[in-house]
Amino acid sequence: MLDMIQALGNKCIYGLNNFNKCSCSSDLGAFNMVMESLLKAMKESNKELNSNELEISIESLFNNINRLDVNTESLNINEKIECAIEKYSNKYGVDAKLIKSIIKVESNFNPNVISEAGAQGLMQLMPEISQSLGVKNPLDIEQNIEGGVRHIKSYVDRYNGDIEMALMAYNGGPTRMMNRGVTSINDIYKMPKETQNYVPKVISYYRSL
Template structure:
């Protein structure tokens, strides 16, 4: 590459970096909702709202869980074997299919946004019933397991009436609860009508 072409390329690259820096600065200073919606998108909105309405869950809560579970990548699979947008374990999904009478379920269905969101939303609704709509406990149970959260309550490690995130025994679950709650608040700010 000759010297003039290299200078033009370098100059163009600097201009792109300055534009990106200006956009990020504007976002940080003004919290422009359009820019924030890029960082907090709402894909699969129709599906989310359909099942959220059917099962009585706030759709903005569902989208916050999806954002933190899979970053909206339907083919996601965790190192523990959780699959899809809402990162459901196949054993959990099988149990959900039996609970809702879905005789056609197979593990491959977890890669389908429709089925994954349906099952994940149903599961959130079931956790809301178990934990009396305590959002922090629901999120902790979604990540750390219903049995663990019930054990923490029974052994006095956490007080369900005065739950503090720092009381959650599993660091991974504590961090997860924090991320989902922050995303949930951001979704409420950006999308609540």
């Protein structure tokens, strides 16, 4: 009986080791509940087994499982960024490669960068944008990426999936585009030099991924 419990535990731990770090915590919570129910049932059906011996085996199994519990606090900065990109890409339906490309050009993956104009964090959110999106701490990796993804998503939707137009709006602003008569990527010359350089940089990195 003890051998069976240990074998089951080892098999489950092997599977947990192969979980994606970004989802490991939530998967472990559900897994622990299932294992607890299973082991209790096994204990009830084996009255002849020494209870202390079984308790020790169960405790050992859960100690091993708990050591595998991975959350964002234990990840390094790059892993936190990757997890946040994956999370909010899925949540808002934005290509993760596009998010990564924007971050590369905006901040080169530095979550603490603040531009001379006041743009903050990985996706360089301006204070007024952060406020409108409910981002309380734009230097926080998760908050900044969620806000930035929502922001670019609004432009992707606004321009019917045209990534280049969405990027132009993200950098140069939709009001400026409208005032300058920008109706397609061919009108990018009407935008500031910064935007003219920004869009092809992001697109180039995006296509390289």
